[in-house]
Amino acid sequence: MSVLKIVRYPEPVLLTVGKPVTEFDVKLKTLVKDMFETMYAAKGIGLAAPQVDVSSRLFVMDCSGGGDETQKIAAINPEIIMHEGEQIGDEGCLSFPGLYQQIQRNMRTIVRAQDVDGNLFELDAMELTARCILHETDHCDGIVFLDRMTPLKREMAKRKIKKLQKTGEWE
Numbered sequence: 001m002s003v004l005k006i007v008r009y010p011e012p013v014l015l016t017v018g019k020p021v022t023e024f025d026v027k028l029k030t031l032v033k034d035m036f037e038t039m040y041a042a043k044g045i046g047l048a049a050p051q052v053d054v055s056s057r058l059f060v061m062d063c064s065g066g067g068d069e070t071q072k073i074a075a076i077n078p079e080i081i082m083h084e085g086e087q088i089g090d091e092g093c094l095s096f097p098g099l100y101q102q103i104q105r106n107m108r109t110i111v112r113a114q115d116v117d118g119n120l121f122e123l124d125a126m127e128l129t130a131r132c133i134l135h136e137t138d139h140c141d142g143i144v145f146l147d148r149m150t151p152l153k154r155e156m157a158k159r160k161i162k163k164l165q166k167t168g169e170w171e
């Protein structure tokens with residue numbers, strides 16, 4: 001297993017719609033293992049393939065941060081099939097180091113995806129888990145959390161990123 005390099009905004013791969021996964025082979029399983037390792041090393045709770053420079057529709061997540069095996073999820077070709085309610089809360093992203101913003105998301109969502117062997121499953125999630133699923137599925141669609149901010153907050157975030165780029169803290 002290896003820790004992969006996480007790309008930062010505005011790398012084009014982050015703004016590109018990922019290709020559907022069609023091969024459930026060793027290569028995919030290795031990528032998923034590496035993505036889990038990369039996510040835990042970065043102390044994140046979710047990581048999508050475009051964030052490691054792979055333009056494919058998949059993500060890994062673990063809202064327990066490694067403490068609870070049942071929270072460890074790999075979702076291949078995720079599709080949001082239901083969402084309802086709303087929640088507002090702080091959100092971060094491993095491709096936006098040090099940037100946290102309040103983002104409105106659905107309170108509940110159901111995602112349909114495939115596991116690493118290609119078997120379909122559905123996950124009905126609430127609160128933080130739902131927020132994470134929606135954030136990571138967005139990555140598969142080339143959408144970053146900046147796009148989910150209000151215009152005012154987006155401008156503030158962009159200004160902060162520019163500042164960090166100038167001081168070399170963003171690379």
Ligand SMILES: [Zn+2]
Nearest residue numbers: 092093094095
């Ligand atoms: Zn993210």
